[in-house]
Amino acid sequence: MKPRQKRLAIIVGGLATLGIAATLILNAFQSNLVFFFTPTQVANGEAPKERAFRIGGLVKEGSLQRSDIVARFIVTDTAKEIPVSYQGILPDLFSEGKGVVAQGVLSADGKFTATEVLAKHDENYMPPEAQAAVNKAHEATRTLKQ
Amino acid sequence: MIPEIGSFALVLALLVALVQGSLPLIGAQRGIPAWIALARPASSMLFLLIAVAFGCLTASFINNDFSVVYVAQHSNSRLPLEYRISGVWGGHEGSLLLWVLMLSLWSLAVAAFSRSLPDDMVARVQGVLGLVAAGFILFILLTSSPFERLLPGAEDGRDLNPLLQDPGLIFHPPMLYMGYVGFSVAFAFAIAALLSGRLDAAWARWSRPWTTAAWIFLTLGIGLGSIWAYYELGWGGWWFWDPVENASFLPWLVGTALIHSLAVTEKRGSFKNWTVLLAIGAFSLSLLGTFLVRSGVLSSVHAFASDPKRGIFILVFLAVVVGSSLTLFAWRAPKVSLGGAFALMSRETLLLINNVLLLSAAGAVLLGTLYPLVIDALNLGKLSVGPPYFNAVFTPLMVPLLFLMAVGPVARWKHTSLAEIARPLRWAFGIAVAAGVSIPFFYGGWSGSVALGMGLAIWIVGASVLQILARTRSGLPPRAFWGMHLAHMGVAVTVVGIVMVTQYESERDVRMAPGDTVKTGGYQIRFLGVEGISGPNYNAARGNLELLKDGQLVMPLHPEKRKYLSSAMPMTEAFIDPGLTRDIYVSLGDPLEGGDGAWSVRVYYKPFVSWIWGGAVLMALGGLLAASDRRYRLKSTAARAGKLAAQGAAS
Numbered sequence: 001m002k003p004r005q006k007r008l009a010i011i012v013g014g015l016a017t018l019g020i021a022a023t024l025i026l027n028a029f030q031s032n033l034v035f036f037f038t039p040t041q042v043a044n045g046e047a048p049k050e051r052a053f054r055i056g057g058l059v060k061e062g063s064l065q066r067s068d069i070v071a072r073f074i075v076t077d078t079a080k081e082i083p084v085s086y087q088g089i090l091p092d093l094f095s096e097g098k099g100v101v102a103q104g105v106l107s108a109d110g111k112f113t114a115t116e117v118l119a120k121h122d123e124n125y126m127p128p129e130a131q132a133a134v135n136k137a138h139e140a141t142r143t144l145k146q
Numbered sequence: 147m148i149p150e151i152g153s154f155a156l157v158l159a160l161l162v163a164l165v166q167g168s169l170p171l172i173g174a175q176r177g178i179p180a181w182i183a184l185a186r187p188a189s190s191m192l193f194l195l196i197a198v199a200f201g202c203l204t205a206s207f208i209n210n211d212f213s214v215v216y217v218a219q220h221s222n223s224r225l226p227l228e229y230r231i232s233g234v235w236g237g238h239e240g241s242l243l244l245w246v247l248m249l250s251l252w253s254l255a256v257a258a259f260s261r262s263l264p265d266d267m268v269a270r271v272q273g274v275l276g277l278v279a280a281g282f283i284l285f286i287l288l289t290s291s292p293f294e295r296l297l298p299g300a301e302d303g304r305d306l307n308p309l310l311q312d313p314g315l316i317f318h319p320p321m322l323y324m325g326y327v328g329f330s331v332a333f334a335f336a337i338a339a340l341l342s343g344r345l346d347a348a349w350a351r352w353s354r355p356w357t358t359a360a361w362i363f364l365t366l367g368i369g370l371g372s373i374w375a376y377y378e379l380g381w382g383g384w385w386f387w388d389p390v391e392n393a394s395f396l397p398w399l400v401g402t403a404l405i406h407s408l409a410v411t412e413k414r415g416s417f418k419n420w421t422v423l424l425a426i427g428a429f430s431l432s433l434l435g436t437f438l439v440r441s442g443v444l445s446s447v448h449a450f451a452s453d454p455k456r457g458i459f460i461l462v463f464l465a466v467v468v469g470s471s472l473t474l475f476a477w478r479a480p481k482v483s484l485g486g487a488f489a490l491m492s493r494e495t496l497l498l499i500n501n502v503l504l505l506s507a508a509g510a511v512l513l514g515t516l517y518p519l520v521i522d523a524l525n526l527g528k529l530s531v532g533p534p535y536f537n538a539v540f541t542p543l544m545v546p547l548l549f550l551m552a553v554g555p556v557a558r559w560k561h562t563s564l565a566e567i568a569r570p571l572r573w574a575f576g577i578a579v580a581a582g583v584s585i586p587f588f589y590g591g592w593s594g595s596v597a598l599g600m601g602l603a604i605w606i607v608g609a610s611v612l613q614i615l616a617r618t619r620s621g622l623p624p625r626a627f628w629g630m631h632l633a634h635m636g637v638a639v640t641v642v643g644i645v646m647v648t649q650y651e652s653e654r655d656v657r658m659a660p661g662d663t664v665k666t667g668g669y670q671i672r673f674l675g676v677e678g679i680s681g682p683n684y685n686a687a688r689g690n691l692e693l694l695k696d697g698q699l700v701m702p703l704h705p706e707k708r709k710y711l712s713s714a715m716p717m718t719e720a721f722i723d724p725g726l727t728r729d730i731y732v733s734l735g736d737p738l739e740g741g742d743g744a745w746s747v748r749v750y751y752k753p754f755v756s757w758i759w760g761g762a763v764l765m766a767l768g769g770l771l772a773a774s775d776r777r778y779r780l781k782s783t784a785a786r787a788g789k790l791a792a793q794g795a796a797s
Contacts, residue, residue, distance in 0.1 A: 006490055014502065021506040025539050029513065032535035036528035054530065067739045069657045069746055088655040089735035089746050092716045103532075132528065 034103060038133035040140065043080040047106055055082060055112055056101040057133045064096055075100060075112070079137035086114040099131065149214050149293040152202030156291075159195035159246075160283040162188055166253075166276030170269035175341070182265050185272035186257045192279060193250040200247045203292050204234050213299030216240060216292040222305035222712050224683040232316040233306045238456075239292035241319060245436070246282050248320070248327040249275065256331060256356070263352060270338035271331070278330050281463050289456045305712035308684070314374035322367030322394055326432040328360025329397060332404065333429035336422045337471060340478045345418050350411035353425070355773040357408060361401045362769040368394050369762030377720055382653065382731050382750045384758055387536040392515040393435035399508040400428040403501045410497050414559055415485035417494075420501070422479070426471045431508075433464045438515070489561040496554040503547045510539040548602040548641065551634055552609035570616065574608030590650055599645030603638040610635050626775035633768025640761025646754035655735065659744035663694075667728060667751035670694040671703070676734070676745060684710045686719070689734045689745070693723060705747075707734045720748075728753045 036054045037047040047053055055075055063074035070087045073096075084102055094100060094117060104114035166188035173181025203216070207230045212218040220237045221230055235241040253275040260268050286292075335353035339345045371394065376384045385391065404424040410417045437460040488494035514531040522528055552574065556567050582601020586593045610631040617623045656664055658673035665671075674690040691703040705721040720733035728751060735746030 003487075009490060010495075017499075017502055018506070021510075021543065024542060025506075025510045025513065028535050028538035029517075029531070032532055032538065034530045034532050036530070054528075065739075066736060066746075069655055069738075089733075089748050092718050 036101075038136055039075055039077045039080040039082045040133075040137055042082050042106065042112070043110075049106060049108075052103060052105050052115070054101055054103045055084070056099070057082075059094070059096050059098060059100050061096045075102065077133040077137040079140060082110070082112050084112045084114050086117050090117055148202045148205050148209075149211070149295065152199040152206075153291065153293040155195045155198040155202065156283060156287060156293075159192055159199065159250075160280060160287060162192045162195060163276050163280035163283055166192060167273055167278075167280050168276075169273075170276075171273035171341075174266040174269040174273070177266075179265075182269040185265075185269040188276065189250070189253040189257045189272050192276070193254040196243075196247050196250045196283075200234070200243055203240060203243060204231060207231065207234050210303070211299075212301070212303050213296055214292075215294045215296045218296055218300040218303045220303070220306050222303040222683070224711065225303075225306060225311070226682060228313075228316065229306055229311050233310075235319050236306050236310050236315065239286070239290045241323070242282065242286050242290055243292055244320065245323055245327060246279060246286065248323045249279050249282065249330060252324075252328055252331050253279065256334075260352070267338055267342065267344075267352075270341050271334045274334035274337045275330060278334075278467070281466075285456075285459050285463065289459055302712075305683075305710065308708070308710045308713065308715060308717045309378060311710075312374065312378050314370060314378060318367060318370040318374055321363050321370055325360050325362075325364025325367050325401075326394075326397060326435060328356070328363055329401060329425075329429045329432050332357040332360065332401075332425045333471075336425035337474065340422060340474050343478065343481065345422065345478075345482050347412050347415050350408050350418075350421065351778065354405075354408050354412060355775075355778045357401065357404055357425075358769045358773040361398070361405055362766045362773070364394070364398050364401060365762055365766045365769065368398060369759045369766075372762075373759055376755070377722055382720070382733075382748070382752065384647070384755060387514070387533045389515050389519075390439050392511050393438045396508055396511055396515075397428050397431040397435060399504050399511070400424060400431055403504040403508075404428050406497050406500050406504075410494055411485075414488070414494060415483075416488065417498075418482050418485060419475075419479045422475060424501075426468070426475065430464065430468045430471075433460070433467060437461060437464055486560065488559070491557070491562050491564065493554060493557040493559050493562065496550055496557050499550060500547065500554065503543050507540060507543045507547075510543070511536065514539075545598065545602065548606060548637070551637065552606045555613060555630060555634075556609070570612055571609050574605055574612055577608050578602070578605035589646075593649050596645055596649045599641055603641045603645075606638040606641075607635050624775055624777065625771045626777070629768045629770070629772030629775070631768070632771060633765045636761045636764030636766075636768055638761070639757050639764055643754045643757030643759075643761060647752050647758070650753045651755075652751045654749050656747055656749060657738055657744055658747045659740075659742045662744075664749055666730070666749050667753070668695070669700070669730060669751070670697075671730075671732065671749055673745070673747060675743060676737075679706075681708070683712065684708045684717075687734065689721075689732070689747070691721075691732060691747075693730055703730075703732050705733045707736075724756055726756065729755050 034052060034054055035048075036056060039055065039057050041047060042055060047055075057075045057077040060074040060076045060081060063072075065072045069089075070085055071090055072083065072085045074081045075084050076082075084104075086102065086104075101118040102112065102114040103116040103118070104112055106112050166185065169181045170185035170188070172178070173184070205211075206214050206217050207221055208227070210217070210221065210223050210230075212221075216237060216239050220240070221233045225233065233240075235244040253272060256271055256275070257268070260271075332353050335349065335356065339349040368391075371391065372384050375386065375391075376382060404421065404427075407417050407421045407424050411421045437457065514535050518528075518530050552571065553567055556570055558566065578601045581604045582597045585600045586596045589596070614623075614628075614631055617627065652666055654664065654666065658664070660673060660675045663670050663672045670693075672692045672694060674692065676687050676689050679686050679688045686706040686708040689703070689705045689707075691705070693700040693703055701723060703721045703723065706719040708717040708719055709715075710717065718733050720731055722732075723730040731748075731750035731752055733748045735748060738744045738746055
């Protein structure tokens with residue numbers, strides 16, 4: 001091969017690799033974004049029906065039931081409440097009255113089945129998503145009162 | 147008094163760092179020998195002052211001085227001594243001090259082991275390191291001093307986060323930081339070479355052992371973090387694609403690319419510009435990692451505090467470092483010669499593909515890590531990118547990388563032919579295909595991913611063994627040769643671990659009442675009950691379980707659920723029976739309603755999981771062999787002999 005052809009081959013090969021990699025990456029990226037919704041948004045029907053998403057807020061006091069391996073509790077942003085069920089062991093920092101973020105799917109009857117309950121690693125720590133959900137709900141009620 | 151001494155030492159260290167970061171650099175540009183000579187003593191002084199500051203903070207921790215805010219927040223009088231010492235880097239301020247201590251240690255090491263380098267080169271390298279150190283010390287003094295007082299002092303401290311009270315924490319952060327900060331040396335060498343205009347093979351040879359040394363620490367640091375997550379977080383996972391993990395993985399990917407690109411620059415004089423860019427990139431990603439972890443933009447175990455001032459400072463610092471080094475690069479790069487030409491089929495091309503694949507992987511990880519942050523910062527909503535994305539992107543990029551890893555070392559520089567590559571490797575290929583296809587059947591059912599992964603691992607090991615056999619026939623090869631093959635086989639070992647545990651692990655959360663038995667991976671686990679015990683600074687519920695094989699007791703299992711006295715936070719302590727081919731992993735969940743003493747129990751069977759970290763250790767050992775190769779020291783012996791001869795002639 002002449003040097004010019006060689007250079008051309010390298011450039012074409014490089015661009016092709018980059019193109020394939022970029023397509024692959026963006027494709028996987030699009031289909032794996034997980035969006036976050038507050039309980040109010042879920043109650044208003046803004047959340048997707050089939051796709052997995054995240055929900056965050058506070059675990060309602062006295063709502064946790066743990067008879068079998070399935071745990072049931074209510075996530076609230078102080079305005080709306082969403083019942084959640086999770087099969088498995090809850091993380092150490094899960095407790096009533098504290099913030100929580102869960103990932104899963106919403107069934108037709110408005111119940112959320114979590115596949116993952118996210119563990120945050122400090123008792124004084126509030127997941128930013130959960131904090132945002134509560135703040136949003138507070139703002140909404142304040143506007144209503146005025 | 148002690149904290150004030152520490153604070154004062156830090157201020158002095160800032161002044162020394164500013165001197166180290168200015169005079170030697172100017173001296174090297176203008177040719178002023180006295181200013182050039184300042185570089186080495188300045189770096190010793192800098193290390194001494196920061197060591198004093200670090201020692202003062204450690205002393206405050208050991209003495210339980212709760213009038214220091216940082217100590218009050220991260221320690222407690224009941225905390226055992228070893229955790230009071232490791233607590234020094236258990237929070238934001240202290241870990242930054244550790245960062246700077248590591249930086250000054252690297253700077254000192256460069257001063258000590260670079261006797262053979264031209265003095266102006268040393269001066270430039272030390273100058274750049276001094277500037278980086280000045281930036282970080284300024285950051286500590288302005289936004290995050292660990293020596294601030296609390297008046298009046300606290301009765302007792304708030305205690306170290308129980309998750310961090312673990313032997314893993316003693317070693318994980320220092321290792322990781324040594325790696326992060328170590329890339330500053332490669333960066334400093336690159337900038338020094340750009341400044342002096344001597345971007346040549348000698349420069350590549352000087353910076354190779356330093357880059358490899360940093361990479362060794364980073365490899366071990368990431369491995370330790372993964373082990374820690376595995377046994378301490380109570381989830382049994384070894385990698386979560388958590389933003390903080392990604393922050394340490396990004397410099398590793400680019401650093402690995404840099405090591406390979408440096409090889410081309412040293413041996414063939416090619417890829418110079420590319421190598422410089424990689425050195426700048428690896429260090430910038432280390433800084434980005436520090437920013438992500440320390441600014442509080444991420445919600446994770448590592449985000450101890452969120453203070454926007456800190457985030458902005460690091461971001462500005464990052465912008466200055468990246469901006470100025472890229473400007474310098476743009477100014478100098480066109481003058482750099484291109485180096486040796488090479489054919490399409492050559493080791494150069496294979497290493498170029500290695501670089502493209504590693505950087506594509508780094509780019510994909512960077513996208514998945516930063517995208518949610520950017521979207522959130524622009525107020526476009528909250529979202530996250532999950533592990534499926536990373537797995538979907540990472541695997542296809544790694545398959546060709548692993549395949550070519552066996553081919554690269556066989557290929558000759560400049561020009562090689564397919565026959566030259568295929569002939570020595572045909573046996574390895576045959577064995578790899580046969581073993582890859584058959585192993586899944588032996589191990590519990592066909593799986594394409596296991597066949598591919600095991601095939602690739604055997605292909606890499608087979609190719610390395612064949613080359614070692616061929617090479618040792620003609621005398622003992624140098625350490626670098628052993629190092630490369632050991633590191634490559636380490637990757638293969640890690641791949642075996644990942645593939646096997648991903649495919650054949652069993653994870654079950656079950657309800658167990660006393661007397662209940664569950665089966666997992668050929669074993670039975672019997673639950674006997676839970677009893678209360680108390681430790682030095684915690685109370686715990688301790689599970690009594692038995693691991694049985696064919697009805698025979700193998701060993702008792704005692705997972706714990708701890709409640710630390712100083713906090714309401716419970717802690718799951720998993721019990722692991724580790725093994726070469728499998729780990730048995732049990733942890734306690736919660737007591738369940740029903741009145742029969744039942745608990746939720748997590749029972750995991752993890753085949754070959756320890757290979758993941760065993761591979762990392764092999765990679766690090768390989769790096770150690772490569773970095774200690776004779777040819778990096780040859781010149782220094784020659785130089786010393788020259789100096790001695792000169793002295794002899796003078797006297």
